[in-house]
Every structure is written in structure tokens, then in C-alpha cells.
Amino acid sequence: MGTTMNGASVLGIDIGGTKMALASVDPRGTVLHRSVVGAPAADAGRMVESLLELVDGGIASARAAGLDVEAVGIGAAGFILKDEGVLMSSPNIAWSMVPLRELVAQRTGLPAFLDNDATAAAAGERLAGVARGLDDFVLVTLGTGIGGGICAGGRILRGHRGTAAEVGHMVVDPHGPECGCGRRGCLESLASGTALEREAVRLASTDERSVLHDASCSDPASVTGEMVASAARAGDAAAAAAFENISWHLGLGIANLVHLLDPQMVVIGGGVSRSGDLFIDAVRDTVASRGLPDLVRDVRIELSTLGGDAGVVGAAAVAWEGIGAPLSN
Amino acid sequence: MGTTMNGASVLGIDIGGTKMALASVDPRGTVLHRSVVGAPAADAGRMVESLLELVDGGIASARAAGLDVEAVGIGAAGFILKDEGVLMSSPNIAWSMVPLRELVAQRTGLPAFLDNDATAAAAGERLAGVARGLDDFVLVTLGTGIGGGICAGGRILRGHRGTAAEVGHMVVDPHGPECGCGRRGCLESLASGTALEREAVRLASTDERSVLHDASCSDPASVTGEMVASAARAGDAAAAAAFENISWHLGLGIANLVHLLDPQMVVIGGGVSRSGDLFIDAVRDTVASRGLPDLVRDVRIELSTLGGDAGVVGAAAVAWEGIGAPLSN
Numbered sequence: 001m002g003t004t005m006n007g008a009s010v011l012g013i014d015i016g017g018t019k020m021a022l023a024s025v026d027p028r029g030t031v032l033h034r035s036v037v038g039a040p041a042a043d044a045g046r047m048v049e050s051l052l053e054l055v056d057g058g059i060a061s062a063r064a065a066g067l068d069v070e071a072v073g074i075g076a077a078g079f080i081l082k083d084e085g086v087l088m089s090s091p092n093i094a095w096s097m098v099p100l101r102e103l104v105a106q107r108t109g110l111p112a113f114l115d116n117d118a119t120a121a122a123a124g125e126r127l128a129g130v131a132r133g134l135d136d137f138v139l140v141t142l143g144t145g146i147g148g149g150i151c152a153g154g155r156i157l158r159g160h161r162g163t164a165a166e167v168g169h170m171v172v173d174p175h176g177p178e179c180g181c182g183r184r185g186c187l188e189s190l191a192s193g194t195a196l197e198r199e200a201v202r203l204a205s206t207d208e209r210s211v212l213h214d215a216s217c218s219d220p221a222s223v224t225g226e227m228v229a230s231a232a233r234a235g236d237a238a239a240a241a242a243f244e245n246i247s248w249h250l251g252l253g254i255a256n257l258v259h260l261l262d263p264q265m266v267v268i269g270g271g272v273s274r275s276g277d278l279f280i281d282a283v284r285d286t287v288a289s290r291g292l293p294d295l296v297r298d299v300r301i302e303l304s305t306l307g308g309d310a311g312v313v314g315a316a317a318v319a320w321e322g323i324g325a326p327l328s329n
Numbered sequence: 330m331g332t333t334m335n336g337a338s339v340l341g342i343d344i345g346g347t348k349m350a351l352a353s354v355d356p357r358g359t360v361l362h363r364s365v366v367g368a369p370a371a372d373a374g375r376m377v378e379s380l381l382e383l384v385d386g387g388i389a390s391a392r393a394a395g396l397d398v399e400a401v402g403i404g405a406a407g408f409i410l411k412d413e414g415v416l417m418s419s420p421n422i423a424w425s426m427v428p429l430r431e432l433v434a435q436r437t438g439l440p441a442f443l444d445n446d447a448t449a450a451a452a453g454e455r456l457a458g459v460a461r462g463l464d465d466f467v468l469v470t471l472g473t474g475i476g477g478g479i480c481a482g483g484r485i486l487r488g489h490r491g492t493a494a495e496v497g498h499m500v501v502d503p504h505g506p507e508c509g510c511g512r513r514g515c516l517e518s519l520a521s522g523t524a525l526e527r528e529a530v531r532l533a534s535t536d537e538r539s540v541l542h543d544a545s546c547s548d549p550a551s552v553t554g555e556m557v558a559s560a561a562r563a564g565d566a567a568a569a570a571a572f573e574n575i576s577w578h579l580g581l582g583i584a585n586l587v588h589l590l591d592p593q594m595v596v597i598g599g600g601v602s603r604s605g606d607l608f609i610d611a612v613r614d615t616v617a618s619r620g621l622p623d624l625v626r627d628v629r630i631e632l633s634t635l636g637g638d639a640g641v642v643g644a645a646a647v648a649w650e651g652i653g654a655p656l657s658n
Contacts, residue, residue, distance in 0.1 A: 048391040079623050089623055136489040150589075152486050152493075159481070159591020160465040163624050166588040171581055171619070174502055181621055251498055260479075260589065262488020288498070292510055295409050295419055295492050 009067040010319035011058050012124075013104075014117060014311025015051065015076040017041045017092025022054050023309065024069070025316030027325055029128025031309050033061055045127050048098070052107050059108060071111040073319030075311055077147075082162025085114045091145065091180065106148040113322035115158070117141075117311060119165055121304075122149025123156050123321060124314030125267050129306045136263045139304070140167050140254065141270035145180065146188040150261060156321070163189030173265065174253050190249035193225045193272045197258040200228040200242035210238035229275040240278075247279040251286020258287065258296050269304030276303035337650035338396040340387050340432075341453075343446060344380065344405040344638025346370045346421025346473075349487070351383050352638065353391040354645030357652055358457025360638050362390055370422040377427070381436050388437060390563045400440040401433050402648030404449030404640055406476075411491025414443045420474065420509065442651035444487070446470075446640060448494055449631075451478025452485050452650060453643030454596050459633045465592045468633070469496050469583065470599035474509065475517040479590060480641075485650070497521065501581050519578035524553045529557040529571035539567035558604040569607075576608040580615020587616065587625050598633030605632035 009032055010026040016038060024033040037054050038047040049171050055072065062069050072252035077091030085101025105112040115123070122139040125131040131139070135154040141147040148167025150157040159163050166190035169181055176185025177198075189195060201220040204212035211231050215222050254266050268276060268283070306313055338353040338361055346368060366383050369375040374456050384401065391398050407419030414430025434636040441549040444452070451468040454460040460468070464483040470476040477496025479486040487493050497517035498510055505514025505526075518524060530549040533541035540560050544551050562566035583595050597605060597612070635642055 077466070146499045148589075152481060152488070153484060155482060157481050157486075157590070160593045161591055161627075164591035165483075166621070166624060169588045169621055169624075171501060172503065174581060175504065183619060183621075252503060253528065256499045256585075257589075259498045260477075260493065260586075262490055262493035264489045290512060292495070292498055292512075293493060295498075298490075 004016045007067045008064055008070060010070055010316050011062065012316030012319060013051070013053065013055065013074045014314040014315065015039065015074065015313055016117070016311070017077060017090075020054055021312050022058040022073075023175070023312035023316065024058065024065070024067055024312055027320060028203065029124065029313050029317065031313065032067060033058075033065060034312070037063065038104060039093070044094045044098070045071030047093065047095065047187060048103060052103065055104055055108060069110065071113065071319040071323045072108055073120065073315040073317070073322065074100055074104060074114045074317040075113065075117035075318065076100060077116065077117050080114055080162040081162065082115065082158050085112070087114070089326045111323055113318050115315070115318045116162070117157045118166070118315070119149045119156060120314035120318045121269060122151055122165070122314070123317035124306060124310055125269070125304060126151055127265065127317040128313055129304055129310070130302045131256075131265055131267050134264050136261070137165075137226070137263055137265040137267060138257050139269055140250070140257070142268060142272035143193055143270040145194070146192045147270070151227055152261060162281065164323060167253065167257065170231045170253060170256065172249060172256065185226045187249065187253040191246040191253060196225055196242055196246050196272065197223050199245045200231075200239055203238040203241050207238045207328070211236050212238060225272060225275070232278050243279045244282055247282035248286050251283045252290055254283065254301065255287050255291035255296060258291055258299050263299060263302040265302060267302055267304050269306070269310055273303050274307070336396045337399060338391055339399055339645050340391065340401045341449055341592060341641040341643065341645030341648065342380070342382065342384065342401065342403045343644055344403065344422070345446070345640070346406060346419075349380060349383055351387040351639050352392070352641035352645065353387065353396055354642055356649060358453065358642050358646065361396060361640065362394060363641070364390065365480040366424070373423045373427070376422065376424065381432065384433055384437060384445055390566065397437060400439055400442065400648040400652045401506060402449065402644040402646070402651065403429055403433060403441065403443045403445070404446035404644040404647065405429060406446050409445045409457060411444065411487050414441070416443070425486070440648075440652055441649050444463060444644070444647045445476070445491070445494070446643070447476030448478040448485060448487060449647045450598055450639045451494075451643070452646035453635060453639055454598070455480055456646040456649070457642055458596070458633055459631045460594055460596050463593050465590070466587050466594040467496075467592045468596045468598055469579070471520065471579075471597060471601035472522055472599040473523035473547055474523070475521045476599070481590060491525055496582065496586065496622070499582060499585060501578060501585065515581040516578065520575040523555055523585065525557055525571055525575050525601065526552050528574045529560075529568055532567040532570050537565045540565050541567060554601060554604070558607060561607050572608045576611035577615050579608075580612045581619055583612065583630065584616050584620035584625060587620055587628050591624065592628060594629040594631055597631050598630055598635070600638055602632050
């Protein structure tokens with residue numbers, strides 16, 4: 001918990017397929033207050049209701065704590081139409097063409113802003129994370145899927161409509177595994193948390209020495225990323241090899257991003273980055289060996305330091321940006 | 330030839346591995362005067378001398394025609410350090426860390442600006458080409474290699490140092506053919522003019538009905554892109570299949586770019602685009618079938634219309650941008 005001189009804050013809301021999180025955040029990106037509710041993602045109407053109740057509660061809590069709430073930022077998993085403030089579609093939520101910005105602005109009477117969650121997270125990394133103050137960087141978020149955010153020349157790059165930085169659906173191997181999107185060899189199919197679990201199951205199921213062997217054979221769906229990370233930490237060869245495989249493809253994808261965007265830094269975020277110590281060196285090695293030396297040599301590759309707050313801090317950064325606040329970073 | 334009200338112009342210089350071209354260009358991107366010299370690319374010292382003589386001649390010609398020359402823009406094939414105005418390295422020119430901007434500024438006493446040639450070409454497409462006035466587009470240049478330029482949010486994206494948009498070295502198939510850069514499966518190795526020739530030779534050498542069969546067997550190096558295009562136009566199956574192969578990979582690469590950058594348009598330029606009628610529809614089909622429908626649906630894929638002037642108009646656009654001229658497009 002931090003404090004600000006004038007009590008200025010915005011609400012940052014992170015909408016995912018399993019939960020919705022909210023925080024009051026000051027102009028430096030400090031989280032002042034948090035709340036979380038489950039996401040009834042399969043029911044579009046209830047999902048909107050839950051969101052608006054979460055917002056009501058967040059404003060009430062912030063004001064009770066003596067904070068001014070100046071705006072609301074929303075980061076949502078899915079394709080966004082930025083100018084319209086509309087969530088076009090989402091991989092894990094039964095929403096289509098939902099005018100999220102307008103719904104929240106009407107409910108609160110405050111300026112509201114909507115962005116893709118990974119795009120918002122990039123704004124958060126610039127405000128308060130490892131990329132604080134950098135003008136040119138890329139964020140790659142590793143979770144169930146892979147998302148991304150781009151900051152170029154000091155501005156978050158959103159593209160024409162707001163769908164830019166779909167890093168996860170960059171094809172890096174057209175002969176690769178099938179992706180959730182129906183295509184083959186997207187980075188998401190090769191380097192996400194889901195890919196990590198699939199690789200661990202594949203390798204452990206034929207390796208009787210692996211602590212994951214029995215589960216991989218009897219109930220592959222029970223093998224989680226956390227289990228793979230624990231096993232790798234304990235020296236399990238199959239688990240370590242699974243991390244190596246995703247690191248290689250992630251490095252290939254990051255080299256592509258560096259060639260395209262010439263960033264100062266690539267930040268790796270998302271839930272899988274909590275196990276980043278297990279793979280960051282391998283990713284750096286792949287970028288160095290597979291990238292063009294003149295282009296990749298000076299690029300820093302770092303893990304996000306925002307942890308579980310990355311989503312709400314990112315959404316708040318979008319709100320601060322939206323109201324044109326001079327950010328005090 | 331065009332005229333301007335006030336005779337304002339800049340020089341645009343396009344430096345390639347075989348020739349250096351120069352033009353006087355007005356604020357609308359109209360070419361007023363042109364000259365070309367050969368590029369003694371193997372001799373670093375003579376290359377600089379030739380460039381400076383070309384600039385001298387260009388300024389003299391422009392002034393003789395009653396034009397004010399306000400600045401000089403340079404587009405060069407290679408990796409650029411933008412802030413320093415230095416050509417770091419170039420694939421086909423014996424130059425390393427050459428301070429091109431300073432050399433030209435000192436010789437002329439005019440503001441000078443240096444960019445990668447494809448980045449400059451993107452500025453030219455926005456000033457006077459098919460992307461005129463668009464804020465979000467990508468240019469892919471197909472020649473011996475593949476280059477690129479990105480315009481995002483109304484600004485040419487150069488990255489941290491100036492090397493952004495190396496589209497040709499996006500890996501789209503890690504099992505693909507070896508690239509000139511030493512890696513495998515870069516877009517350049519699969520969809521450049523060189524790749525077109527290689528594919529045509531491969532296919533025609535085993536197809537006795539192909540008009541390219543004899544040359545492909547006896548002297549593969551003699552098969553040029555122009556020959557492949559002529560053969561494809563005449564209905565030659567091997568030549569048509571070579572165009573199909575590069576179109577497929579180009580479409581894959583363009584889908585990646587659309588997912589990453591959410592542009593309004595992708596422009597295909599470079600020498601190979603002169604045969605664009607032979608492959609543009611196949612590229613559009615691949616983008617539509619391999620891209621994510623929500624993301625690629627409304628993106629226009631167009632051929633550059635600037636032809637042989639793309640390089641000098643692009644370099645001139647960089648100069649106009651550099652001196653902050655209000656462009657009258």
C-alpha cells in the first residue's frame with residue numbers, strides 16, 4: 001500500500017476468462033487498493049453485471065479511503081476496437097461486440113478507456129515495471145495463450161483499429177502443432193503455458209524416471225505448468241527439456257520481433273514468467289544465436305517484475321494515458 | 330516533370346548495391362529532375378566520392394532549373410543508426426560505419442537525413458504513393474532481398490536505433506532454405522526475387538515442357554526474375570508454380586505483419602512488384618486463409634505505384650519530414 005500527496009487515482013480493471021481484478025492506482029503506478037471477483041465468462045449478461053458491480057465497489061472503496069477517482073481503464077483478453085471502446089471478440093468469454101467503455105463510462109460518470117489486456121500490460125510496464133520510462137520495447141505475455149504489447153517511439157502501438165501486437169499468432173513454423181486459432185505453428189502453439197504442459201506430457205510419458213511420468217500417462221490434463229516448473233527445479237530431465245523446447249521457439253519469435261521493431265528491451269510477462277528463472281537464459285541464448293548480430297546484440301531481455309498486479313497496473317496506465325495525465329515516473 | 334509554385338525542393342538519394350539515383354522532389358512528392366550513376370560498391374572510398382559528386386551535380390541541376398534545394402534525404406540499403414546518421418553495415422556495399430549524413434551535410438551545407446532504403450520508401454508511399462495519407466500501413470519490398478517499412482499512428486517506425494522493419498529476416502519456417510544471413514527460413518529466403526528464381530529453376534529443371542527447362546539445367550544462374558515472369562505470363566506451368574510458392578510464403582509473412590501491426594494496408598513494392606499482377610491475388614488469398622479472420626478481413630493489400638521512383642521519392646520524403654515541412658498531400 002502506498003499513498004499519494006493529493007489522493008489522485010484511477011481504477012484499473014483486468015478482465016480475464018476466470019476472474020476480474022480491480023485496483024486503485026496512483027500516477028506512479030502504485031497499487032493503493034485491490035479487489036477481485038470471479039468471471040461468469042459463459043454468461044454474457046451476468047458477466048456485464050459482475051463487472052459493473054466490481055466497478056461500483058471499487059469506486060466506493062477508493063472514495064472511502066479518501067482517494068479521488070479520475071478515470072477507469074479496462075484491459076480485456078480479446079480483440080478490441082479501440083476508437084469504439086468495443087470488445088470485438090474474446091477467446092474465453094462469451095462476449096461479442098460488447099461496448100465495454102460506454103457501459104463503464106455511463107455507470108460511473110467517469111472517462112473510461114478500453115484496451116487489449118496485453119497492450120494495457122505494456123503501458124503498465126512503462127509506467128511502473130521493468131521497462132519504466134523506455135520508449136521502445138515489446139512485452140510478450142506467456143499464459144494459457146500468448147499476448148503482446150508494443151511501445152514504439154514512446155507510444156503504445158495499437159494499430160489502425162486496436163488489435164495490434166497479436167504476438168501469439170505470429171506463425172514461426174508452418175509445419176508446427178495446431179493452434180487454438182485453427183492454424184499451425186503460431187508462437188502460441190509452441191511457447192505458451194499450454195505448449196509447455198503438452199511438451200512435458202509428451203516427454204515425460206516416455207521417460208520412466210520423470211516424476212511426471214505416471215500423471216502424463218494416466219491423466220495428461222492433470223499436468224500443470226506449476227508441476228512442470230517444480231519438476232524442472234528438482235532436476236527432472238523431461239521437465240527441463242520441455243522448458244528448453246518452449247524457450248527455443250520463444251527465442252525465435254523474439255528474434256523476429258527485434259528484427260521488426262528494434263526495441264531496447266523485450267519484457268517477458270504473464271503467469272509462466274513466474275518460472276522465468278528456468279528459461280530466461282535459454283531464451284537469451286536463442287535470440288543471440290538466431291538473431292542478426294547487428295540487430296539483437298544490445299537488446300535486453302528481461303522478466304516482468306509486476307507479478308500479479310501487471311493487469312490492473314496496465315489498465316490503470318491506460319486510464320492515466322487516456323486523461324493525458326503527466327505521469328510522474 | 331512537374332512544377333511547384335515556389336520552386337521548393339529537396340534532393341532524394343537512393344543508394345543501392347548497383348547504382349545510386351538522385352532526384353529533386355517537391356513537397357507533394359513530384360519528381361522534378363533525376364540523375365543516376367553506377368555504384369562502385371566494392372570500393373568504399375570511391376563509393377563516397379561518387380556519392381558526393383552525384384550530390385554536387387544534383388544541386389547544380391536543381392538550381393539551374395530555378396529550384397531552391399532545402400535539404401537532402403538519403404535512403405541506403407543496410408542497417409542504419411538513425412540518430413548518428415551512420416550506415417552501420419550493408420549487405421552489398423563495402424561500407425561499415427560510414428557517417429553518410431555528416432558527409433553529405435558538410436559537402437552541401439544543407440540539413441541531411443539518413444534512413445534505410447525500405448524505411449524511406451515507406452515514407453514515400455505515404456507522401457505520394459498508394460498509401461498516401463494513411464496512418465497505419467506496412468511496406469514490403471521484394472527485390473534481390475526483402476526489406477520493409479512500417480508506418481504506425483502516422484509516424485514512420487524506426488525503432489530504438491533505426492534498424493526496425495527488417496521484414497526480410499522474420500523467420501517463417503525454421504526448416505526452410507538457408508538465407509543469405511546464414512539462418513534458415515527467413516521470409517527473404519522464401520519470397521524474394523532470388524527465391525523466385527531458385528524455385529523456377531528447381532521446378533523447370535524437371536519439367537521438359539517448361540520454356541525455362543534448358544536454361545535451368547545448363548545455366549541456372551542465367552534464369553532471371555524477368556524470364557520467370559514472361560514465362561508465367563505465357564502460361565508456363567513451372568514458372569506459374571514458382572510464383573505460387575513465393576506468394577504462399579509472402580502471404581504467411583504478411584499475415585504475421587497484420588497480426589502484429591494492425592495496419593490499414595500492406596503495400597508490396599520493390600522490383601518484383603512490377604510482376605505483381607502475377608501474384609497479388611494469390612497473396613491476398615493466403616492472407617485471407619491463413620490470417621485470423623477478425624484481424625485480416627479489412628486490410629487492403631496493394632502494389633506500389635511509385636515504380637522506379639520509389640527510392641528517390643522515399644528519400645525525399647525523409648528529407649521533407651526531417652525539416653518538418655507541412656506536406657501538401
